[in-house]
Amino acid sequence: MSIRHELERLLGKFGQDSQILEDSVLIGCSEQQEAWFALDLGLNSSSSINASLQKAEVETALQGSFIKLTKALFELNVKDASLLSTAQALLRWHDAHQFCSRSGQPTKKNVSGSKRVCPSNNIIYYPQVAPVVITLVSDGTRCLLVRQSSFPKGMYSALAGFCDIGESLEETVRREIAEEVGLEVDRLHYSASQHWPFPHSTLMIACHATVKPGQTELQVNLRELEAAAWFSRDEVATVLRRNHPSNQQQSGAVPFRLPPKLAIAHQLIKEWVEKPTCSPLPA
Numbered sequence: 001m002s003i004r005h006e007l008e009r010l011l012g013k014f015g016q017d018s019q020i021l022e023d024s025v026l027i028g029c030s031e032q033q034e035a036w037f038a039l040d041l042g043l044n045s046s047s048s049i050n051a052s053l054q055k056a057e058v059e060t061a062l063q064g065s066f067i068k069l070t071k072a073l074f075e076l077n078v079k080d081a082s083l084l085s086t087a088q089a090l091l092r093w094h095d096a097h098q099f100c101s102r103s104g105q106p107t108k109k110n111v112s113g114s115k116r117v118c119p120s121n122n123i124i125y126y127p128q129v130a131p132v133v134i135t136l137v138s139d140g141t142r143c144l145l146v147r148q149s150s151f152p153k154g155m156y157s158a159l160a161g162f163c164d165i166g167e168s169l170e171e172t173v174r175r176e177i178a179e180e181v182g183l184e185v186d187r188l189h190y191s192a193s194q195h196w197p198f199p200h201s202t203l204m205i206a207c208h209a210t211v212k213p214g215q216t217e218l219q220v221n222l223r224e225l226e227a228a229a230w231f232s233r234d235e236v237a238t239v240l241r242r243n244h245p246s247n248q249q250q251s252g253a254v255p256f257r258l259p260p261k262l263a264i265a266h267q268l269i270k271e272w273v274e275k276p277t278c279s280p281l282p283a
């Protein structure tokens with residue numbers, strides 16, 4: 001039986017019309033060049049009839065269980081996590097762009113799901129990604145870590161911010177660091193990038209920055225951050241070593257911890273701990 005027939009059989013079993021297969025989006029392909037598609041069954045939608053019943057049925061039929069995307073991402077290997085993150089971001093973009101913002105008419109997905117078109121005026125809508133810079137600031141011996149109130153308890157990360165229209169990445173880094181902690185960037189060095197599906201599709205561009213020695217006094221913007229502080233290499237290295245989920249649930253005091261391995265912030269922090277003197281470029 002072909003995969004399509006198997007899917008149609010399963011969808012029929014769950015009371016779904018096989019027509020919804022047309023809503024699938026292409027998210028990649030295997031090394032054997034088999035196409036991988038993602039499909040939103042709408043089980044979380046409030047309009048879905050008997051959503052909870054369907055969920056249980058699907059779990060039984062597929063011998064699996066639904067878990068929150070945030071949790072799943074951190075339990076998968078990098079390749080699967082990346083596929084899941086692409087699928088979620090693309091499906092959510094399609095869901096949010098059902099109508100043309102000029103004509104108000106329904107838009108139509110192309111077969112692969114790489115775009116939507118308004119049939120009344122041919123305006124093409126492409127999936128959007130918002131650039132975000134995430135910067136690990138160092139004064140040479142310490143690094144700056146920050147906390148937003150939305151972070152899991154005890155977690156500190158590198159400083160992040162969305163690029164404003166018209167800005168270069170360098171300008172965003174300088175503005176965000178000045179706005180959030182009142183520091184002036186001396187030197188800047190690109191590290192890596194990562195697609196991040198939260199809260200919407202973002203491209204995280206990770207950098208290392210240094211401030212001039214002696215210009216390290218923090219003016220924390222409490223509208224944006226809950227806390228910000230300098231941490232020594234030893235402190236960060238110790239936490240990196242024990243930054244495992246099983247070590248995160250201790251009774252009593254909330255332990256200081258860092259973002260999980262999958263997050264690019266983790267890679268930035270690890271890089272700084274392991275290679276403290278990377279040669280920076282002038283910003």
Ligand SMILES: NC(=O)C1=CN([C@@H]2O[C@H](COP(=O)(O)OP(=O)(O)OC[C@H]3O[C@@H](n4cnc5c(N)ncnc54)[C@H](O)[C@@H]3O)[C@@H](O)[C@H]2O)C=CC1
Nearest residue numbers: 130132134157160161162196198199204259263264265266
């Ligand atoms: N993968 C990783 O390692 C990490 C990822 N992040 C992500 O970076 C993102 C940006 O960091 P923040 O400090 O929150 O940014 P931020 O410092 O720019 O502040 C967020 C605020 O910016 C405004 N904003 C401007 N443009 C926006 C846009 N296109 N989309 C949404 N909000 C926009 C909103 O008012 C929002 O509340 C977060 O969404 C977070 O998920 C943050 C830290 C680590």
Ligand SMILES: [Mg+2]
Nearest residue numbers: 159160161224
């Ligand atoms: Mg920020």
